[in-house]
Amino acid sequence: MKAALVESFDEPPHYRAIPEPQAAAGQEIADVIAVGVHPATRGIAAGKHYASATRLPFLAGVDAVVRRPDGDLAFVMAPATGTLAQRIVINPADAIPLPADADPAVIAATMNPALSSWVALRARVPFTAGQSVLVIGATGNAGSMAVKVARHLGAGRVIAAGRNRARLTELLSEGADEVVALTPDGDATAAAYAKAAAEVDVVLDYVWGPPTELAMQAVLGARTEHTRPLDWVQIGGGGGPEITLRGFALISNAIRVLGSGFANVSPDFYRTDFPGLAAAITSGAMAVRPRPMPLVDIEKAWANEDAPGERTVIIL
Numbered sequence: 349m350k351a352a353l354v355e356s357f358d359e360p361p362h363y364r365a366i367p368e369p370q371a372a373a374g375q376e377i378a379d380v381i382a383v384g385v386h387p388a389t390r391g392i393a394a395g396k397h398y399a400s401a402t403r404l405p406f407l408a409g410v411d412a413v414v415r416r417p418d419g420d421l422a423f424v425m426a427p428a429t430g431t432l433a434q435r436i437v438i439n440p441a442d443a444i445p446l447p448a449d450a451d452p453a454v455i456a457a458t459m460n461p462a463l464s465s466w467v468a469l470r471a472r473v474p475f476t477a478g479q480s481v482l483v484i485g486a487t488g489n490a491g492s493m494a495v496k497v498a499r500h501l502g503a504g505r506v507i508a509a510g511r512n513r514a515r516l517t518e519l520l521s522e523g524a525d526e527v528v529a530l531t532p533d534g535d536a537t538a539a540a541y542a543k544a545a546a547e548v549d550v551v552l553d554y555v556w557g558p559p560t561e562l563a564m565q566a567v568l569g570a571r572t573e574h575t576r577p578l579d580w581v582q583i584g585g586g587g588g589p590e591i592t593l594r595g596f597a598l599i600s601n602a603i604r605v606l607g608s609g610f611a612n613v614s615p616d617f618y619r620t621d622f623p624g625l626a627a628a629i630t631s632g633a634m635a636v637r638p639r640p641m642p643l644v645d646i647e648k649a650w651a652n653e654d655a656p657g658e659r660t661v662i663i664l
């Protein structure tokens with residue numbers, strides 16, 4: 349069968365013939381239908397993600413929409429074993445059932461960016477309807493989905509922060525109440541954060557690095573309700589891998605800094621909770637536009653730079 353194999357961390361995956369997978373007792377073989385090419389997919393294939401394999405070669409792909417032997421559609425996450433092959437082994441217990449009318453390409457494009465905020469708000473912080481949410485990096489796919497997910501889960505107020513002005517304006521009609529333009533002018537950016545987000549309850553942070561240092565200082569510096577809990581959730585790292593956090597920030601406000609990702613949420617949560625997310629995507633509540641490419645064009649697909657709101661999806 350055909351697959352996309354990572355043979356070097358310095359090259360895109362290659363289109364290769366590999367042996368058919370073998371299912372152990374309790375496992376099954378599923379037909380792969382669609383696989384999104386997400387930042388994590390690229391990061392793992394480049395050896396730059398915390399879930400990257402140490403040995404080459406390996407199968408690219410972190411998740412997939414599959415058809416199970418009984419004909420049902422399902423979504424699976426398998427960052428450790430890969431998904432970009434015509435057929436893969438799955439553990440039935442880990443298969444998230446999809447509605448029969450789900451569009452596989454839309455699910456493949458949308459689940460990864462949408463689940464980041466879904467998991468953060470439902471599993472990582474004690475978020476309740478009516479609270480306010482600041483999304484940093486809201487102009488990317490995961491950030492844009494976070495605006496919609498927060499709204500879908502009952503946020504009282506959603507503030508979207510990002511660099512792309514045109515996309516920020518669009519977000520005002522996609523669930524954001526207010527926007528913060530991230531510009532090279534640090535003082536203006538800090539003032540915009542202070543005005544819009546001083547009393548926010550939850551921050552979903554897709555950027556990290558120096559832009560987060562600026563945001564944290566601006567929000568905490570303007571905050572007047574110092575005992576009001578503030579959960580600052582690190583989800584993505586396009587702005588840099590680390591921040592410097594002043595101890596004074598931690599003791600002068602009720603801030604909790606935590607992360608949300610593959611590794612720190614129980615698989616049981618995915619099994620029980622993701623059907624709700626898949627249903628929300630299928631109903632049209634949120635969607636990233638798929639940019640379909642065939643498996644044979646995997647190297648070209650890797651060179652794609654997706655437009656805002658779009659994600660490359662390999663169709664098998």
Ligand SMILES: NC(=O)c1ccc[n+]([C@@H]2O[C@H](COP(=O)([O-])OP(=O)(O)OC[C@H]3O[C@@H](n4cnc5c(N)ncnc54)[C@H](OP(=O)(O)O)[C@@H]3O)[C@@H](O)[C@H]2O)c1
Pocket residue numbers: 386387388460461463464485486487488489490491510511512530554555559583584585586587588608609610
């Ligand atoms: N932990 C999880 O569960 C999880 C799940 C999905 C994604 N993620 C992570 O979330 C991040 C975003 O994913 P995505 O799917 O949204 O990717 P994406 O569509 O490529 O968007 C990347 C976003 O990062 C922003 N960005 C990058 N560097 C920045 C900087 N220096 N200052 C301000 N903004 C910056 C971009 O801003 P512009 O629009 O201005 O370019 C864009 O909004 C990635 O790091 C990804 O790995 C985590």
